[in-house]
Amino acid sequence: MGSLDTNPAAYASSFAADVDAFRPLDPDDVRSYLHKAVDFVYDYYKSVESLPVLPGVEPGYLMRLLQSAPPSSSAPFDIAMKELREAVVPGMTHWASPNFFAFFPSTNSAAAIAGELIASAMNTVGFTWQAAPAATELEVLALDWLAQLLRLPTSFMNRTAGGRGTGGGVILGTTSEAMLVTLVAARDAALRRSGSNGVAGITRLTVYAADQTHSTFFKACRLAGFDPANIRSIPTGADTDYGLDPAKLLEVMQADADAGLVPTYVCATVGTTSSNAVDPIGAVADAAARFTAWVHVDAAYAGSACICPEFRHHLDGVERVDSISMSPHKWLLTCLDCTCLYVRDTHRLTGSLETNPEYLKNHASESGEVTDLKDMQVGVGRRFRGLKLWMVMRTYGAGKLQEHIRSDVAMARTFEDLVRGDDRFEVVVPRNFALVCFRIRPRGGDGAAAEKANRELMERLNKTGKAYLAHTVIGGRFVLRFAVGSSLQEEHHVRSAWELIKKTTTDIVGEDK
Amino acid sequence: MGSLDTNPAAYASSFAADVDAFRPLDPDDVRSYLHKAVDFVYDYYKSVESLPVLPGVEPGYLMRLLQSAPPSSSAPFDIAMKELREAVVPGMTHWASPNFFAFFPSTNSAAAIAGELIASAMNTVGFTWQAAPAATELEVLALDWLAQLLRLPTSFMNRTAGGRGTGGGVILGTTSEAMLVTLVAARDAALRRSGSNGVAGITRLTVYAADQTHSTFFKACRLAGFDPANIRSIPTGADTDYGLDPAKLLEVMQADADAGLVPTYVCATVGTTSSNAVDPIGAVADAAARFTAWVHVDAAYAGSACICPEFRHHLDGVERVDSISMSPHKWLLTCLDCTCLYVRDTHRLTGSLETNPEYLKNHASESGEVTDLKDMQVGVGRRFRGLKLWMVMRTYGAGKLQEHIRSDVAMARTFEDLVRGDDRFEVVVPRNFALVCFRIRPRGGDGAAAEKANRELMERLNKTGKAYLAHTVIGGRFVLRFAVGSSLQEEHHVRSAWELIKKTTTDIVGEDK
Structure with missing residues (x-):
């Protein structure tokens, strides 16, 4: 007791x-x-x-x-x-606090929470269309709406003006699941085309991503049975702002192909977790195409920004990739969990993921007229996640959602300007979205002292309870991440956090000269 | 528009x-x-x-x-x-309707929905302990509470009287994920002990389950990269009420071992989806132990019943298995999604699933004093699912939860008695929990006519909108499944459904003689 x-x-x-x-x-x-x-x-x-x-x-x-x-x-x-x-x-870490600047914010909204509540009360399990027709159709509709906001090519949509397309989407729990199911589909396709006897050829399959790619990608590769020795992490550097260099990618893929290996899958990221680096999708797709490798785009965080025309160029070339996932639970005001996966050819996914037990058979599935979403995910059971996503778009509309993104980016820009205005600090990589990576500048080139000062700054800040920042390491340097966008946040919170950072820094390294 | x-x-x-x-x-x-x-x-x-x-x-x-x-x-x-x-x-299929008798019910409660609402508003992402200490600790506490209700051995608990144990649990989205992560851990262990060079030895690994096992198990095996040719579906029959015959299992495993294959994983089910068959856990564990194969128990549905002493014997032998999962979202009044996975040695799981990116590093994780639940699941992000499960147990207590199970079983028994009282019908397999598998009896041994009549009965019933039943095939026979337990259901709904079944049957095959 x-x-x-x-x-x-x-x-x-x-x-x-x-x-x-x-x-x-x-x-x-x-x-x-x-x-x-x-x-x-x-x-x-x-x-x-x-x-x-x-x-x-x-x-x-x-x-x-x-x-x-x-x-x-x-x-x-x-x-x-x-x-x-x-x-x-x-004992909670308050992700909803306007003073939360760690990781990426888990944004949220009144419409999303209300939608989630209703979904949990209806408590449907929409594994097949028949098991919950409206849940399946609303999910598909919400995905198509979002595809339009993102201006994805119609090849990724469930319904086009001409009727049912060959592409489509599904709402999953996390990006990791999106990676896993597409890795499995790509794996199976590569085994088939390389004439493998069962999975015997799996030791020859290779996968690729920049070293800035989220660790969950490398884990998903291991889950899918790829050989750890064949999982390539391509080094990046300041010359590409830590984005994947397509020339290097091509070189590594070609070397593997020359060695008799089978390049199978490339993961490109739009907005890495560490520093918001952006891999060039189109060039990556061109490199991968030479080897018939699957290209997946992980736009978990920054994908949401691409509903604004001024950020959409980060998705240029998406028409040439095989799949893309982004998570409205990160930056599109939709509470956890909600990751949208789009694939250009749903049959490539369902070919690996379909099951057909007797107790789920029904006329609608057999007609081929419907989507059974269980065949695009790991499990069978699934929540009615489409409702909250649809309610967010239905209630706020494209205009408010764009306003939300722009407001966060503007606050991040404000913070960036404040950092740049104080000579004790430096912004370490260009700010692409609403994440500012900064640190106390080394004095006299003393990197070790700078790392110590920055670690101390982070720990002191986080101990105050008045702000929470996380860190990363970029190019060997310990860097603070200031992620703007918690849904209760306003500019004065950002300014207060900056005042606290300045004051704490003064305690550690003294006044600005 | x-x-x-x-x-x-x-x-x-x-x-x-x-x-x-x-x-x-x-x-x-x-x-x-x-x-x-x-x-x-x-x-x-x-x-x-x-x-x-x-x-x-x-x-x-x-x-x-x-x-x-x-x-x-x-x-x-x-x-x-x-x-x-x-x-x-x-356009919804109303899983919350008291006239819903299909699949398994997705049970729910006021406490669970309220807990889910609060979790979605707090919207924490508890990947590490530090990212949400209370969310991690409440999840761990709720799992330990449930382990006590199920009288699982302390080896499966996070905390024992002596402090932190070596076992523990995690809340996942679905049983499929529980199967996948344990399959991967078992796969990696088998590769290591068979001296495989990377994943080269994967073609020799074999997995086992009764043919009544949920199709998602066979899919999870494929996701984890097992060779389809090495996934053994052991035939069952009426002699074991469609439960796994441990002698047959042993025979198949031994033949594989003799052929130089590596028996890696056995999945035993307590309460199959098709007919609620129960595999004998202890005997399965004994067979598997000869080959150091991992044994997982899938008690997704019927695990909840094991909180009642009179059903607990179905888990006898669980102290000798490696992992067990059960889903309170099925039969323990907790809205989707909530699957509890327990493992006897968490290190075997985290050894395969751990990631350690720079931006998630923190003192608490490095101290080894805390559980980082991301290392026991597929993804990184995770909802605060522990809150609703804890609220259900905190509010209703063991007594009410047992009353809930017993009430459903009593209603199923009532339905069973009604079926047995009408000579036109037969109960096809023994009723173990709250699922009754029945059909219109063949007349004069005409199986084809009986199948036609039963299909027609199901379709007519479902078209009325007054009841929804699903079917299965058991021993080649088309069978109706009557699953009791939707949370708004009372005995009069069961009796009304029976009246409708009787009347519809009369329309199809005539009066009882």
């Missing part, structure tokens, strides 16, 4: 359910519990700014507060809410 | 956000949108019983109702809600 005072007896008078049959979805209870949850959410958003962004708790803290054994009898919902407030909230 | 009358102009007066900066998470908007969503949910639960369970819509129906292009400007949230009510709801 933990130390919180949550004696059920104190609430017993308000809880009479024990005398009746247990009705877990009684509509009055649902409404009552949800109203309590809504009040919590309202209070949370009103107060989160004042909470320490990064909590000062020690590992195991929660086990000391909550009981270690499950309760045997029921308790009023208020007890769970009380323990949430008193034990859980103080 | 679709045909629904949702002209934004009609709502313009209630929408003034355009004049201000766009605040997607304005607390007042959030509260207002959520109150509308709660009203919808309340009305939905009140009325879902009267809606056709399976909608009579044609493929593409929704594209004809909603606009095909994304809106350029914003609209009041009421428009999305109106289109939801008028276009989406009529």
